[in-house]
Each structure stands twice: as structure tokens, then as C-alpha cells.
Amino acid sequence: MSRIGSWSLHTIETGRFGLDGGAMFGIVPKPLWERRIPADEMNRIPLHARCLLLVDGDRCVLIDNGIGTKQDAKFNKIYAVDTTEMELDASLKAAGYHRDDVTDVILTHLHFDHCGGSTEYVGDRSEVAFRNAQFHVQRAHWDWAQEGNVREKASFLPENLEPLASSGQLNLIEGQYELLPGIELIPVDGHTRAMQLVRVHDSTSSLLYTADLLPTHAHLMPAWNMGYDLWPMTTIEEKGRLLQQAMDGGWQLYFEHDPTVGLCDVVMGAKGPEIANPRPLHEL
Numbered sequence: 001m002s003r004i005g006s007w008s009l010h011t012i013e014t015g016r017f018g019l020d021g022g023a024m025f026g027i028v029p030k031p032l033w034e035r036r037i038p039a040d041e042m043n044r045i046p047l048h049a050r051c052l053l054l055v056d057g058d059r060c061v062l063i064d065n066g067i068g069t070k071q072d073a074k075f076n077k078i079y080a081v082d083t084t085e086m087e088l089d090a091s092l093k094a095a096g097y098h099r100d101d102v103t104d105v106i107l108t109h110l111h112f113d114h115c116g117g118s119t120e121y122v123g124d125r126s127e128v129a130f131r132n133a134q135f136h137v138q139r140a141h142w143d144w145a146q147e148g149n150v151r152e153k154a155s156f157l158p159e160n161l162e163p164l165a166s167s168g169q170l171n172l173i174e175g176q177y178e179l180l181p182g183i184e185l186i187p188v189d190g191h192t193r194a195m196q197l198v199r200v201h202d203s204t205s206s207l208l209y210t211a212d213l214l215p216t217h218a219h220l221m222p223a224w225n226m227g228y229d230l231w232p233m234t235t236i237e238e239k240g241r242l243l244q245q246a247m248d249g250g251w252q253l254y255f256e257h258d259p260t261v262g263l264c265d266v267v268m269g270a271k272g273p274e275i276a277n278p279r280p281l282h283e284l
């Protein structure tokens, strides 16, 4: 079993999906990015919605929860949503848990591919799907999502947010914060306002859940950033700073969206930070 400090760690795969390769790599020309991750006939690259479960005794902490099952056939076709081989409840069960065991859900941010599993339809009403959990979101991000904007309209979906707003299960976090011993929340502002990364750590090792700061291994290159990022220069600064900390501290990186790499180390290469020793979480 993978373990850091008193926490046991379990990969929770919630499904595959796809996003436009151009949007995923911003200014990088397609001939370069498709060598790393090839696109399908609609120019989408394959992605995972790979979450992480941390367990210590009765405390059961889930980081993000994928797209969920609320969307219709049109949505699922656009985003190539595929849960035939991996899905949230089946992954929790394989790890030995049920969604009702989850005491805490850390949402890195409120884009649909990170928080959609938080809610489900009961009849025609969207309701919170983790009845025993508190949901931890950065206050600045929650407020930002409530305000809404044209750039993120397709990412902040009312059916994902409204049930949380009225649930009484929302805990709004202000800035960098040690949520529980060994679980640190680190806000970053380039991708959207106040997304939070999660560092799981003890005195000798650290794992950084990189969310959309580093959606795939190909995003370690300084200028390889998502077109979706609201403030790309901020992403470049944050990525450089956190990758340097990772190299200095021997942190491992955990990718939420990479189609093949779950966990890796990071080392300095000729053109900048590079991944090393890619491996699944159970080889932590």
C-alpha cells in the first residue's frame, strides 16, 4: 500500500475524456505537441480524470471527483466522456471504500472535469452526492465562480455549483492552509482564480497533486501552457517556482489528466524540468 505519514493513498480513476489539443497546449504548434500526446480525428487529446483518496483511520479525503454522471449524450460526445473501463464508485470500491465513507472532498477548482462528481441527479434535481462530506474550496475561487465570466462559462456549470451552495457542507478556505496534518493546500492563480493544489507530506517525502497547473507530463516545459489559462504569465511563474521546490525537496508529481503517467519524479533536463521514473501510485 502507498503511504505518506499516516495517510494511505489510493488512485481513484473516474473516467476518460478528451479536450481540444490546441486548447490544451496554447501557443505550442501542433507538430510539437502531437509528438507527446497524439490527437484523435476531432483534434482532441485523450485525458484521464484521475483523483486521489487519502485515508487515515476514519478520515477519508477525496481530492476532486471527475465529471460525474449528470451530463447528457451530447455533452459526453463533445468531450468523449468514457466511463466504461473506469468510474468513481467502482474505483472507490476497488480501494475498499464507498462514497458515504468520504468525510472530506478537496476541490482543486470548480471546472466541470474536477467537481462534476460532487452532485448527481435525483429525479430532475441535482443534489450533493457525498452526504457525509465537507467540501473544501478556496473562498476566492468560490466567489469567482459565483460571479462567472465569459471565458469560463462552459466550465462552471450551475448543476455542479448550486447544490453545493445550499448544502451547508461547504468549507471555504482562505489561502495556503494545512487542512489536516500532512495535507497542505496551495493556491495558485494562473489557470483560474485561486485553484488549490494539494501537497501530501511527512518529514521525508512529498507528493504534489498538480491539478490544472500541470495537467500532463508535457506541460512541464515553461511555455507549454493551456490556452484555457486565464493568466498564462502567472502560470509560468507558479510552475517555475513549484517545480523548483519539487526538485529541491524531492517531491513527486501526481497528474490528474495525463493519459499515461500517474506519478513521477522531476529532474532538471537540458531544456528545463523533465519527468523521471514515471510509475503508477502503488509504486510510490
Ligand SMILES: [Zn+2]
Residues within 6 Å of the ligand: 109, 111, 191, 212
Ligand atoms: Zn481547470
